[in-house]
Amino acid sequence: MTLTRKGQATRERILEAATALIAQNGVAGTSTEDVRKAAGISGSQLYHYFDSKQALIRAVITRQAEAPLIPGQPLMGALDSFDALRAWADAAIESQEHNNGRGDCTLATLAGELNPADEQTREDLCNAFQRWQALLHDGLKAMRERGDLHATADLDELALALLTALQGGTLLSQTLRTTQPMRAAMNAALAYIQTFAT
Amino acid sequence: MTLTRKGQATRERILEAATALIAQNGVAGTSTEDVRKAAGISGSQLYHYFDSKQALIRAVITRQAEAPLIPGQPLMGALDSFDALRAWADAAIESQEHNNGRGDCTLATLAGELNPADEQTREDLCNAFQRWQALLHDGLKAMRERGDLHATADLDELALALLTALQGGTLLSQTLRTTQPMRAAMNAALAYIQTFAT
Numbered sequence: 001m002t003l004t005r006k007g008q009a010t011r012e013r014i015l016e017a018a019t020a021l022i023a024q025n026g027v028a029g030t031s032t033e034d035v036r037k038a039a040g041i042s043g044s045q046l047y048h049y050f051d052s053k054q055a056l057i058r059a060v061i062t063r064q065a066e067a068p069l070i071p072g073q074p075l076m077g078a079l080d081s082f083d084a085l086r087a088w089a090d091a092a093i094e095s096q097e098h099n100n101g102r103g104d105c106t107l108a109t110l111a112g113e114l115n116p117a118d119e120q121t122r123e124d125l126c127n128a129f130q131r132w133q134a135l136l137h138d139g140l141k142a143m144r145e146r147g148d149l150h151a152t153a154d155l156d157e158l159a160l161a162l163l164t165a166l167q168g169g170t171l172l173s174q175t176l177r178t179t180q181p182m183r184a185a186m187n188a189a190l191a192y193i194q195t196f197a198t
Numbered sequence: 199m200t201l202t203r204k205g206q207a208t209r210e211r212i213l214e215a216a217t218a219l220i221a222q223n224g225v226a227g228t229s230t231e232d233v234r235k236a237a238g239i240s241g242s243q244l245y246h247y248f249d250s251k252q253a254l255i256r257a258v259i260t261r262q263a264e265a266p267l268i269p270g271q272p273l274m275g276a277l278d279s280f281d282a283l284r285a286w287a288d289a290a291i292e293s294q295e296h297n298n299g300r301g302d303c304t305l306a307t308l309a310g311e312l313n314p315a316d317e318q319t320r321e322d323l324c325n326a327f328q329r330w331q332a333l334l335h336d337g338l339k340a341m342r343e344r345g346d347l348h349a350t351a352d353l354d355e356l357a358l359a360l361l362t363a364l365q366g367g368t369l370l371s372q373t374l375r376t377t378q379p380m381r382a383a384m385n386a387a388l389a390y391i392q393t394f395a396t
Contacts, residue, residue, distance in 0.1 A: 025313055115226070
């Protein structure tokens with residue numbers, strides 16, 4: 001579907017409203033009627049852009065995949081040095097501090113709510129995770145090429161260590177409402193990468 | 199509520215049915231009517247044990263907290279040596295292999311589905327996570343007392359590193375349907391603990 005500039009703005013307004021509501025109430029607690037009201041549009045308008053709740057959720061996932069790796073943070077530069085990775089980890093911890101476990105519409109939350117039988121949505125989530133993994137992988141690759149990391153370092157594994165730390169840290173920090181889990185998860189992932197330093 | 203032995207068996211049958219259905223369809227996709235049918239009981243019987251869906255979900259969480267740390271694994275002995283921790287990590291990876299991302303009713307999934315406004319259920323999840331954290335902490339404490347870990351090792355942080363690895367690894371392995379995320383998360387957590395070895 002090709003959208004006019006006005007159409008794109010409306011679509012974006014719907015997605016913003018949906019993302020905020022999901023952050024507040026979860027996927028199950030968010031109806032398309034809630035989204036319609038929050039976006040201030042008619043039912044037929046909503047239907048024009050998203051013909052089902054699933055279509056809307058899938059678009060929220062795709063939008064989140066393009067968002068910065070850490071909610072509330074500006075898009076960070078290349079994560080291609082130990083300093084840059086430490087700054088990224090600190091931003092993730094700080095984000096949990098401000099967030100206080102609320103109002104985050106993260107891929108971790110969306111993945112946790114995934115109905116195992118919903119194969120299309122699962123594929124969207126896979127694509128989103130893999131997009132983030134690729135960003136992390138690119139930075140690690142630059143570090144290896146520069147000679148900061150051993151030639152034997154498994155970059156896929158190290159990128160996944162950072163990504164699982166972000167997801168596990170988010171999940172536990174949101175539930176326990178402290179930054180400690182995110183801090184522990186990030187420290188562990190960075191320590192692991194450090195073991196491959198030259 | 200004090201239950202007879204028969205009453206306890208019925209309650210357990212309801213919780214088993216609910217746990218299996220949540221693993222299959224998520225919390226949102228599981229109705230109390232589904233649980234009633236799967237457990238083969240009447241509506242008034244179900245109501246006798248759990249007077250709301252929330253009460254049922256809270257009981258599932260409490261039951262999962264008492265389950266082994268890794269689904270499908272027998273309760274493991276004390277995690278009080280590097281070998282025991284490695285065996286635990288391998289069991290977590292193997293569990294994802296057999297599971298193939300389906301049929302797991304884990305705390306990670308339940309936490310992901312948590313409605314941020316549902317404070318009671320959040321507290322149950324906190325208690326469940328803290329129970330697991332305490333198990334991990336106990337093992338690490340024994341290692342420190344034995345002199346395997348430096349006296350300066352922060353046991354709370356190390357226990358959280360293991361727990362976030364398990365949760366982040368579960369979430370990504372279930373979504374991506376490979377064991378790689380769990381392997382990376384566990385390798386990172388163990389490498390972190392290893393940095394405190396004497």
